[in-house]
Amino acid sequence: MSATTSVPLLRRVTPGGWAATAWLAGLLFTVLLRVRLPGQEEADVMAGVVILRWDGITMLLLATALALYGARLLSRRPAAALRHLLAAAVVGSTPLGVTAIPMAQYLAVDVALYVIAAARPPREARRALLLALGVLVAHLAVRLLAGWSVGTTGALAVALTAAVAWLLGRSEQQNRAHAARTRAQTAAQAVTSERLRIAREMHDTVAHSMGIVALQAGAARRVIDTRPEQARQALAEIETASRETLAGLRRMLGALRTGEPDAAEPPAADAGLPEMPGLAALDRLAEITAAAGVRVAVHRVGAPGPLPQDIDLSAFRVVQESVTNVVRHSGADSCTVTVDHRDPEALLLTVEDRGRGAAPERAPRHDGTGYGLVGMRERVTLLYGEFDAGARPGGGFRVTARLPLPTGATAP
Incomplete structure (x- = not known):
């Protein structure tokens, strides 16, 4: 899941560098037009008298100085840069x-127009x-009047x-704006789908707990007169199941927004896994992932204790999505899953790999804007936990999640 960070060579050149290159290339082309090259009987353009004198050379040097200074300003003050480049052209x-x-x-003016149209507000670009x-x-008008x-x-x-360069710049800006809107919509859809x-x-958890409550209540009602001890035990189990269910509802449902079920994609099928998996299903997840070509080493640190079903399920989903990202993006043939139970107040999950890295446009991003990372971050946040994902110092990618445990959730 490690993302490559190399930047293409052409993208390293600044807009000012392109403008300066364009001016120098144009100047070289101007000189070559006025020089007889090998294979030509004469130059394509006859050199004017002025260009061969000191004043002509001085004006060309002055124009070059104006153009290079304008190119230097292009990134910081594009309007001023354009004025200098226009003066250099004249x-x-x-x-x-x-x-x-x-x-x-x-x-060079065309380069500046492209940069301004691509990066500046529409009104400034039109100006x-x-x-x-x-x-x-104006140049034509002056010559006509003279x-x-x-x-x-x-x-x-x-x-x-010039108009074509400007239109290409506007197209680039609109493409970037559309891509930003698409990323925002995708991230919002990912959050909504995950929620x-x-x-x-x-709902399934609550339905399961309420089923237990209903069964135990019916049993208690039948034996309350003849076997009060069994009735008392059934009532205790009802109390435990009810408290755990209410605690899970407080942790999660209060933060969930209302959404239309038809607007979301159905969850992907978990082939070979229980309907409501938990951390106990990690070994089965490792077997399924091994069949996909990636070995998963599961390490459990500390003594595992009973977990509330919502935390157990969310912890499994975080590990599952992280392992899926390893398979899809990292190029690694193995990864490590660590489940740390040593902290009595929180459950710590770590998934890391030593992959070669994915292409920048496909790699998961540290800011959480990748589709899978959005879901994991949202799930952990709803449990008031902490989530982090990013490149490992030694290479590869690491996902960590810390899920707070309610008092009494773990075994003493």
Whole structure:
């Protein structure tokens, strides 16, 4: 159940790093267009007069400085970064002798538009797009007013790439928002399903206890006149069963929310296990898991004592779900289950493995947002216990749960 933590190389590059790379790549492309490369009779674009002079080189250096500074600001102050990158595009285009801002000088702006559209609020993202398109229009307007030729087609192509970059950023933001809503709904559904399952199990527990009460009450009524000692024993058993049932109800039902049974998935069948399993069924669980290819070593520490049925059942469910996660996600061929009875006030459960780890998108998460961890955490919380799940220092994954015991629940 251990999750890998390596980050893909491309994801390590910051947005500012991508913007700086885009500017330098565009600058290199601009230079290559104006140089005769091997196999060419002449360069694709004739170099302007200004670019070959000191003032042209100075403007290119100034534009590069503006672009790199804007790239540095992109993560912290994206609006200011965009303004610097736009200024760099205008300044860098001036010595090139072109009729419109070339696409190569707008690549860094496209990166900034994508970042802003993907990470910033919609209103700010729209302002960024309007500013980027407005600079292109203003550049054409200035040339028209000055009586110079304009490259309307080239400007339209640059505007189209800017709009596409912005739309891709908005799509990324909407995908992330949808994924977050889906995770929240899945977690909420997991909590609701687990609580409904607990409610059904509690119903079975109460029905079993009330059946015992009814039988003992009938027996006591029949022998109360002829055999008072047996009647007294039956009444004592009625009292014990009633107290245990009421204690379990107080611990669990008070925290359960009302839900529609039809809205939840039915609980998975526990093949080969008792209908209401407890810690006594751990050996059977180990046999079933071994058949799935994972050996389970069960260690019991301390002297086991009688447990209330709700705590016994919840402890088994926590171990069962943890072992299931080992089988599905860890890649380990064995795990260890430890049941510690030494503390008279609480039952301590530990399930750990030395797995290689699952893919990040499938691995259980320490914050409890994985489907199985949600159910375990919810079940333990309803019993006022403590739950923790995370990577082991030496590798692998560990789940621990501490379930408080009511007074007198364990054997002295």
